Amino acid sequence: MKRLLPLLLVLAFPQAQAEPAFARMYKAEYGYAPSCNACHKDGGGTPLNAYGQQFKTAGMNAGSFAKIAGNDADGDGAANGAEAQARANPGNRSSTPASKGDWLDTASLIPREVQAAFPGVREYLPRDAILTEADIARAKTLGAVLGKADENTIYVPLQDKRPAGTALIFPAEFKGKTFFLLLVTDRQLKVTQVRAMNSSQVPAAAQSKVYAKFSGVAVDQLPAAAGSDLDAAITAAVKKAGTLLYVRLKNA
Incomplete structure (x- = not known):
């Protein structure tokens, strides 16, 4: 995991930037790249x-x-x-x-919840995680099935021009209803917090006790889901989100 920090630094350079399919199409149509807020209420993943x-x-x-x-x-x-x-x-x-x-x-592109997770940070590098076939294959070896629908925006806070961690907002689903979670890591890609960010469709998600078990776990070591209850749905979503972070930053 210690090798990931230098790899995280390449996100500061143009060659590491990427745009999701929608942004590329929008740019082709209107001549400029939009922010995630064109389609999302509060940044990518919301x-x-x-x-x-x-x-x-x-x-x-x-x-x-x-x-x-x-x-x-x-x-x-x-x-x-x-x-x-x-x-x-x-x-x-x-x-x-x-x-x-x-x-x-x-x-203006950084969701309030992300900013709250990194108090005092004033500079961010929002980067869109576009999955390659190699990323998808790598994810399978880690126990997660990723696809194009899982592409997302990774928020990288900077302190003294260096990455201080990552944050990702992502959806989870339970009984056909969608809710959104926030995953935050330190600069070594160990989880510092996972919590419900928008759970209006599944209110019980905000009170789940399962979030505590993710704290301190490296994103490539997150547990797989077992069962079909709400905690399992949360665990499955967190596993996919953590794996997305790992395969994109490791292969950046």
Whole structure:
């Protein structure tokens, strides 16, 4: 695990950057890369906003932008396409062509919960984890099945220009309902906390005692799920999230 810290440092350089498929398509359509907040309520990994939901319903492909261009997803009086072309956020009613806001600034891309996990940190490197076939194969050897749907945004806090850890927001599912969790690690990729971040659909997830067993565990050593109860659903989601961190940062 100690070898991972130097590998984490390469995230600061352009060649280590990547964009998820949606961002690449958005950039091809409108000429610039959007922030995760175009489709998510509070950064990558959080629930979809209205624009993200419209994009998903329209097929989640390059042609979907034209299909929803005339809609006004955020209800601010400006059509989705007009906002995107003006570099305003089509998924946030406070961002309009006349007043775009700071949604494309790096500082605005970090969810509040991530910032709270690293008090005093003012600089972050949000990096999109794009899975290669090698990553997916590597994940299987660690006991996790990953696919393109698991691609996510890794938040890397910086102290004195050096990575101080990582954070990842990711979904979990129980009985057909989705809730969201936050995984935080130190710079050696050992878990410092896991907790429910948005569990309105599964309120019991916020009170689960299972989160404590992940603390101090290296992300490539997280336990596999056993059973079919809520704790098992949480454990399975944490296993996948930790494995995603490991395979992407180790292979960066």
